[in-house]
Amino acid sequence: MATFLDAVLAFLFKYRPALFAQGRLAWRPPVAPEWIALALLLAAALVVFTYARAGRARPRDRMLLATLRLGILALVGFALLRPTLLLSTVVPQQNYLGILIDDSRSMRIADADGRARGEQAAAAFSDPSSALARALAESFQLRYFRFADRARRADPAEAHGFDGAATRVAPALEAVRAELGSLPLSGLLLVSDGADNAAAGLSETLLSLRAAGIPVFTVGVGAERFQRDIELSRVGVPRSALRGSALVVDLMIAQNGYAGREVPVQVEDGGRLIAAETVKLPRDGEPSAVRVHFTLEEPGARRLRFRIPPQDGELIAENNQQEAVILVRGAREKILYFEGEPRWELKYLRRAVAQDSSLQVVALQRTADNKFLRLDVDSAGELYGGFPQTREELFAYRALVLGSVEASFFTHDQLQMIADFVAERGGGLLLLGGRAAFAEGGYAGTPVAEVLPVTLGNSRDTTFFAELEVRPTRAGLAHAALRVADSAPDTERRWATLPPLTTVNRVGRVKPGATTLLNGSGEGVSQPVLAFHRYGRGLALALAVQDTWLWQMHADMPLEDQTHERLWRQLLRWLVSDVPERVVASTAADHAAPGEPVHITAVVADERYLRVNDGRVVAEVTTPLGESLEVPLDWSLTSDGEYRGSFTPAEPGLHEIRVHAAREDVEHASAPTYVQVSESSAEFYGAQRRTPLLKRIAEETGGRYYDASALGTLHEDLAHTGRGVTIQEERELWDMPIVLVLALVMLAGEWVYRRRRALA
Amino acid sequence: MRLLLVLLSALATLGLRGHAAVSVSPPARGPALAATAANGERPRGFTFARAEYSGTQGWRRGAWATDYPKADLQFITVARRLLPTLDIYGAEHTVRFDEPSLRRFPFVYAVEVAHMELSEAEVAGLRDYLLAGGFLFVDDFWGTAEWAAFERQIRRVLPDRPIEDLPQDHPVFRTYYDIARIHQVPSIDNICRRGRTWERDGYEPAVRGISDDAGRLMVLISWNSDLGDAWEWAEQPCYPLELSTFAFQLGLNAIVYAMSR
Helix, strand or coil: CHHHHHHHHHHHHCCCHHHHHHCEEEECCCCCHHHHHHHHHHHHHHHHHHHHCCCCCCHHHHHHHHHHHHHHHHHHHHHHCCEEEEEEEECCCCEEEEEEEECEHHHHCCCECCECHHHHHHHHHCCCCCHHHHHHHHHEEEEEEEECCCEEECCCCCCCCCCECCCCHHHHHHHHHHHHCCCCEEEEEEEECCCCCCCCCCHHHHHHHHHHCCCEEEEECCCCCCCCEEEEEEEECCCEEECCCEEEEEEEEEEECCCCCEEEEEEEECCEEEEEEEEECCCCCCCEEEEEEEECCCCEEEEEEEECCCCCCCCCCHHHEEEEEEEEECCCEEEEEEECCCCHHHHHHHHHHCCCCCEEEEEEEEEECCEEEEECCCCCCCCCCCCCCCHHHHHCCCEEEECCCCHHHCCHHHHHHHHHHHHCCCCEEEEECCCCCHHHHCCCCCHHHHHCCECCCCCCCCCCCEEEEEEECHHHHHCHHHCCCCCHHHHHHHHHHCCCEEECCCCCCECCCCEEEEEEEECCEEEEEEEEEEECCEEEEEECCCCCCHHHHCCCCCCCCCHHHHHHHHHHHHHHHCCCCCEEEEECCCEECCCCCEEEEEEEECCCCCECCCCEEEEEEECCCCCEEEEEEEECCCCCCEEEEEECCCCCEEEEEEEEEEECCEEEEEEEEEEEECCCCHHHCCCCCCHHHHHHHHHHHCCCEEECCCCCCHHHHHHCCCCCCEEEEEEECCCCHHHHHHHHHHHHHHHHHHHHHCCC | CHHHHHHHHHHHHHCCCCHHHCCCCCCCCCHHHHHCCCCCCCCCCECCEEECCCECCCCCCCHHHCCCCHHHHHHHHHHHHHCCCCCECCCCEEECCCCHHHHHCCEEEEECHHHECCCHHHHHHHHHHHHHCCEEEEECCCHHHHHHHHHHHHHHHCCCCCCEECCCCCHHHCCCCCCCCCCCCCCHHHHHHHCCCCECCECCCEEEEEECCCCCEEEEEEECCCHHHHHHHCCCCCCCHHHHHHHHHHHHHHHHHHCCC
């Protein structure tokens, strides 16, 4: 549409609007303008005099006819003044033009009128037989560059590789500007699909180009929308997980041309297929999240690949997969379960997780004042004095389950310590319902109440009791911890048939930011049964029923039913899943390309989980070939306990990074993280032509954007940028067709009007 | 000594009121919940449930109710004093092996088990109960003939699981009280009238058990001993305190064990 409008305007005004924008208007009258003005005035006076005389015509008719005549006179005057467009035109071969051709892998995509994008770009600009290339070469000194993640000078005859692993427009423009900045430069020509995958912003570069007066003309290649393609654009995988945990991973799928088709999503662990689910593809152009479920049984760093097999006629096969590295923890995670009284919950919870080799539930049960039963402790001294008195003792556990034990059992320091266990140590806390739990246990107003995801009332109602049907919310149905059957429909059916449980705790509202996973209703009561939120570094859960053991023992539960076991295993695994160690090592991404720096961050704390700023922290990097290098990490100065460093991997493969933290030369903790080094396939994701980005570059620098299939005016526009060595060119405008058209319109209008009004 | 004082004071307050002192509120939430909620109280966390099994015909018909309910009530009263954190229901309660609500009572006490004559429904109900995680504590049967009668019945329920003598270091002897020795606990008739502790040919007391695959007790067997009589008659001056103390200790240990493993 815009092109059609441009063509019409170019016809009427003799030149394209772009030339008017580049030039300026001047008048070149053949005689002194005063004479022309005098002649026009006389003629105008004659017109006014003629039409002012009374005749048959009404005053309104006369006014209109006089105006039309005066209009024609004005057009004649305009033409007599000889309007002229002054254009700065480059002096041939005196100016330079930088041509940047995208050399990244996305240019291999064959969506440019049946050709690869790169081929189209090369044919237009690098091929000596191209008319455009020849024309440009006649006007300018051409300087060719190729760019992907950086720009380099290139001979136009040199064959394109189109093998850059990333597209970074801003540094490329900066580099070319630095190289050509001292020359008379007419502008830069950027030929690309605009599929920039740089993290850094472009604004500063554009601003400096604008300030330097260097216009960037952009040429977009490729399709803005693929006809047939499926893209697995994102995968949300935790960096670590417990061995045997049921993982739920969200995948983002976008597609065109396959709406409604059912395709398999496969999960591979080191090349071995571990899960496959069939998903229905979303509507064209609408990204949609799908979930896959799988379990990782082998400890260590696992390289996962999620993929959708390429479909018939798909444009890009490379974007059908995503890779991720996940650390599967094999050690037993210690959970302290403190129960204030003998309760069936303790027995059946312990039984539910007894077979789980990743969980160690240390039970501490108060049987009388200062008398405790300890189960599954590691040593005779563990919990000998009852509930931990010190942070070191409590923080050795990764999660804490509090049963029916009144708040007054604890000292204020212990209550604060429990809150700190979640907020600072990052542990998981699960508060179970019971006669001495929640508000009924006197927790209102204590530091523990702050941590909970639900509000507590102040009353301690010792008579409250309700039998509740427990059902998952939408969030609950989607949550991995509540997936009590193998498939989502089976899970929903199972929840619908579980026997009711009882509660003795009135639970208030769920706090802002917390999520309800289970609701209970019955006997006129409706309240959350399971809610959670993140609190500080940790996770807090409230399970406000007192007898989940009925899901094991109720007569309606078949002996072989595993709902109770599965639920508790998953709940406790969730509780410990993201609990930080004393050293938490991470990298900015779990993938890097060879030669690309890997930035390591480590957060270091002592035994009490207080951040350490004066430690000696070293990352020991083990390459895939088994070589080892030490990377010292320095305190970041900005954040307590945070240390940073980086290294540049050279070889592809999985690199293990083990961060060792020492104080006074004694190592007190270490933690691993992993980074997979491989050639990036980022170029094939989001690889559609990004016209808005290319337009923005052109508009903000004073250049123009062109579609690769419509480059007809490019040469002319480049010739009139006004930059570099130029001469002034004058182009007459008096003979613009618009002048003649307007004159004819007015004459015809007068004639028609007279006929209609019978004035002829 | 402290245990003695607690025992005596507990029994003094209880006296011989019997079960008429406690009434059960009408069912509101199904029989199982209502049965453990007395006088408008909310249901308790633990109910001392007695097995009401089918028995042999003849004069011993109703053997399940031996010492019932006084033994149960005295045990409950003492348990409240000695195991103060336990939220125990204050009245006696019986349950049949063939009723679905059995599964709501993961601890069941049965006496005179030599007189059990279980129906097929009871066998199936008890088997499911034990395999699901229930705990059966049997008591008050004496001599080889009664052992054989009991074994015949329990073999119908759990045919393949061995019955083993529990060693002195078994957790059931240490889980709440440290029990150093297994006493023979006599009936009141034998100890107060005849001055002996044994009955029939049951001269040596034994505590045996049937465990699941993980080594957790499913059935605790007190043979050649009558804990129930000790609970029932502990307040009698003629009943030896040492023996009634042992009876309460083993009963409470069984409860804490059953509620934690």
